[in-house]
Amino acid sequence: MRGIADLTLENIVLEVDEDDIATVTLNRPAKRNALDAATIEELVDIFSTLPRAGVRAVILRSNGDHFSAGLDLVEHHRENRNASDFMHLCLRWHEAFNKMEYGGVPIIAVLKGAVVGGGLELASAAHIRVAGPDTYFGLPEGQRGLFTGGGATIRVADLIGKARMIDMMLSGRLYRGAEAVDVGLCQYMVEDAEAKAWDIARAAAKNPPLSNFAICSAISHMQNMSALDAAYAESVVAGVVNTQDAARERLAAFATGAAAKIKPAD
Numbered sequence: 001m002r003g004i005a006d007l008t009l010e011n012i013v014l015e016v017d018e019d020d021i022a023t024v025t026l027n028r029p030a031k032r033n034a035l036d037a038a039t040i041e042e043l044v045d046i047f048s049t050l051p052r053a054g055v056r057a058v059i060l061r062s063n064g065d066h067f068s069a070g071l072d073l074v075e076h077h078r079e080n081r082n083a084s085d086f087m088h089l090c091l092r093w094h095e096a097f098n099k100m101e102y103g104g105v106p107i108i109a110v111l112k113g114a115v116v117g118g119g120l121e122l123a124s125a126a127h128i129r130v131a132g133p134d135t136y137f138g139l140p141e142g143q144r145g146l147f148t149g150g151g152a153t154i155r156v157a158d159l160i161g162k163a164r165m166i167d168m169m170l171s172g173r174l175y176r177g178a179e180a181v182d183v184g185l186c187q188y189m190v191e192d193a194e195a196k197a198w199d200i201a202r203a204a205a206k207n208p209p210l211s212n213f214a215i216c217s218a219i220s221h222m223q224n225m226s227a228l229d230a231a232y233a234e235s236v237v238a239g240v241v242n243t244q245d246a247a248r249e250r251l252a253a254f255a256t257g258a259a260a261k262i263k264p265a266d
């Protein structure tokens with residue numbers, strides 16, 4: 001089985017700290033972290049590997065002023081792709097983003113500057129999005145004579161609803177600030193997005209990995225099912241998760257009054 005040490009990465013920096021929290025950093029700041037075909041392959045490799053490597057949470061971030069400018073438009077222009085080429089490229093985007101969404105390891109995205117087009121599709125595949133004051137969201141595909149190909153019709157529409165997504169694509173509307181939180185493009189808008197993402201990652205990493213696996217795969221899978229099948233699948237997942245050793249220990253702590261209570265801090 002390929003491990004983290006076997007990965008060959010040029011456009012992304014991958015680090016894992018002593019608490020098994022991985023940092024995945026897009027590292028093409030000179031190109032505003034545009035997603036070329038090679039970067040997508042690196043994302044496929046990384047997110048195929050991390051869930052099996054004992055990683056407990058992932059911070060997805062980028063170097064430079066912008067999270068990602070989306071599809072590498074210059075490469076797309078240069079390659080002069082035909083319909084089949086681009087369809088197969090999109091399937092690789094889906095491979096990468098599905099590995100993220102369904103991989104079972106919490107992914108927290110740190111957003112800044114442009115989160116546009118394919119950059120928003122990438123951010124949407126994370127489980128939690130934390131934005132900073134300069135972050136803005138857009139889907140400029142229409143303006144470029146393009147269409148979404150990395151899952152926006154599924155994930156962005158799911159986050160904000162199809163009417164808002166269509167408006168973004170037709171009118172070029174950009175969202176930022178509190179409005180971006182209100183419509184659902186991100187869950188947090190804070191001064192220091194990086195610090196907030198780390199707080200969330202450390203909190204999530206304290207949960208048993210099997211619980212996080214269910215949270216970060218089962219919920220997405222169940223959204224794709226009928227209510228009847230989802231109820232059945234939820235029962236099966238809960239049967240496995242809620243009887244794990246780590247749950248027994250935590251239940252014993254609660255039963256003896258040793259566990260923390262679920263209350264607001266103030």
Ligand code: 1HE
Nearest residue numbers: 030031032034069070071072073074114117118141149150
């Ligand atoms: C790029 C890209 C890119 C920058 N592909 N090279 N996405 C877009 O339509 C967004 C396109 N980018 C922009 O609007 C701007 O670059 C930004 C607002 C993100 C940043 O502006 P700025 O002034 O900081 O940078 P810049 O001067 O525009 O670009 C700096 C360099 O990055 C420059 O390269 P250089 O070699 O001339 O220095 C740019 O060419 C390069 N660059 N963005 C390639 N996107 C699966 S389908 C998904 C479809 C989509 O994603 S459509 C949305 C595409």
